Amino acid sequence: MLRRTYSRFIFETIGDSRVFHHQRFINDLQTDCPTCKSCVETREPYSQHWNNDYGAGTSHQIKMSPVERLLLKRIETERIEAFMLCNGSVSGRTNDFLLEAGMEAVPQLLRFLSFGAAKLEVTIGFYVNVKKERMYYESSAMSVEHHLDIMESVDMLFSMLLEKISNYVLLQQRVPLEACVIKRMKVTVKRHVSPISVQWRSTARLPLQYRVKNSDIGTDNRAHIDTVLAQICQSPSHKFNVVLLPDALQANFYCFRVCTSTKELYAVPYLLRTDDVDNTPTFLIHSDIAGNFQGLQVIRNVRKFLRADGQDRVFECRKCKSRFGDRVQFALHKRIDCGRGFMVWHIEEDAIELHHNCLPLPKAYFKHDWFGLGTKKTEKLH
Structure with a gap:
């Protein structure tokens, strides 16, 4: 009998703080991940949860001096x-x-x-x-x-x-x-x-976990967003700089993270400007193995993109x-x-x-x- 395992990634607001939890379930028995918990002030962007990953030894990225x-x-x-x-x-x-x-x-x-x-x-x-x-x-x-x-x-x-x-x-x-x-x-x-080039319309491949889900990735045709993001991608920076985003730009951004304990890959919010996920342009931030910014990719259906793949199906090789x-x-x-x-x-x-x-x-x-x-x-x- 196959074990049914899945994870849940949640944010909890406690007073002026926002706490991120990674909860692991094995046959419905819950355990809390000891390495994925982080806490920042609620006014801070979600990226602050992940900015200290490398210093804390919880990053999947490597140092290339x-x-x-x-x-x-x-x-x-x-x-x-x-x-x-x-x-x-x-x-x-x-x-x-x-x-x-x-x-x-x-x-x-x-x-x-x-x-x-x-x-x-x-x-x-x-x-x-x-x-x-x-x-x-x-x-x-x-x-x-x-x-x-x-x-x-x-x-x-x-x-x-x-x-x-x-x-x-x-x-x-x-x-x-x-x-x-x-x-x-x-x-x-x-x-x-x-050749390495940073493009706002990134052509990078998704990780296999997201490719097999047929994640809805495409392009966004809103010209004003094209112009703003193209300028940001051309700025001389190894990281995606949220400071350069205009306050009036209504867009959400996600990035990938890997759990140090379970090695699970999951997408997390990097910057959320609005809760209206159905009508807000949403983008995935691509980075290389050293964390260098490689461009953005449009996520058409963010709910499907973030939804965990079901573990209740058995695949048999023909x-x-x-x-x-x-x-x-x-x-x-x-x-x-x-x-x-x-x-x-x-x-x-x-x-x-x-x-x-x-x-x-x-x-x-x-x-x-x-x-x-x-x-x-x-x-x-x-």
């Missing part, structure tokens, strides 16, 4: 697309390694590589030892078109890989998945880079009969064709894998034992 930008430039210059992660933990247990890699190490690497990229093509491979046999299992490539899809995509690739490994070793060697030892993994990432209670996971499952393109290679027991021109990634930033596998001689960057 000149040092990180130079590292990314070097990765591009040396055409590094493959990255190896080794189990550097004291325990060395496979479960701990996979959990940390899936929840932290791999998503962090992909978020870093997504900076300045329009799309990533990601392949993940596990080096597996079982009963004195060495194997390498690799997924097919998955296209990640929005940085907010990274966590769900990694989860799907990990789940499918482990399912394939489990079935294979049980059939071929009569042992369960728990008998396997995994101490290394390889992540191959092809970055598709496009090809493999797998069942999903989540529409996003079902879409990702279909994107990799039920895992049909996954491969397994047997490695000779005494084989030695040599890599030249390796680039250790700084643990001060990545916090894990990553190194890039270069394909070009190192060149001095100017």
Whole structure:
């Protein structure tokens, strides 16, 4: 039986304060999220609830200082697309390694590589030892078109890989998945880079969670709004500056936020000028992985856009009969064709894998034992 889980995001006015709550429900049992609560004065815009996310450690966005930008430039210059992660933990247990890699190490690497990229093509491979046999299992490539899809995509690739490994070793060697030892993994990432430009009519893709809902996104034909917002988008700022909005402009704005505890993605108000949501122009603020403003997109039906996707329906894959209670996971499952393109290679027991021109990634930033596998001689960057 699938668990019925859903969340509710509410604002409560207490005196002169406005309090934001994230409430989580599992089979109708309510729990309050410890990381999403915030309180500001009621006269402040809603954006004040989220402005301190980075400082409080509750932001999904990353820091890209000149040092990180130079590292990314070097990765591009040396055409590094493959990255190896080794189990550097004291325990060395496979479960701990996979959990940390899936929840932290791999998503962090992909978020870093997504900076300045329009799309990533990601392949993940596990080096597996079982009963004195060495194997390498690799997924097919998955296209990640929005940085907010990274966590769900990694989860799907990990789940499918482990399912394939489990079935294979049980059939071929009569042992369960728990008998396997995994101490290394390889992540191959092809970055598709496009010129970065801020447009008020943003053409950026929505996160998959909102694309599968068929959210009503379009354009607004009111000329006076076009003029005002076009001027704001052309102003030299990395953030959407609400101060530049004229007081007479009646429009509402929303942005995306990710819960630190549950990793849920949801849209929150950034600036609300009126409660008449049916007749007020409403816009989504697009930002990149570093929080840089990328433009605006019109939300035609804000009620539909904000409504949580129902969890009471089960989706069944026609090809493999797998069942999903989540529409996003079902879409990702279909994107990799039920895992049909996954491969397994047997490695000779005494084989030695040599890599030249390796680039250790700084643990001060990545916090894990990553190194890039270069394909070009190192060149001095100017």
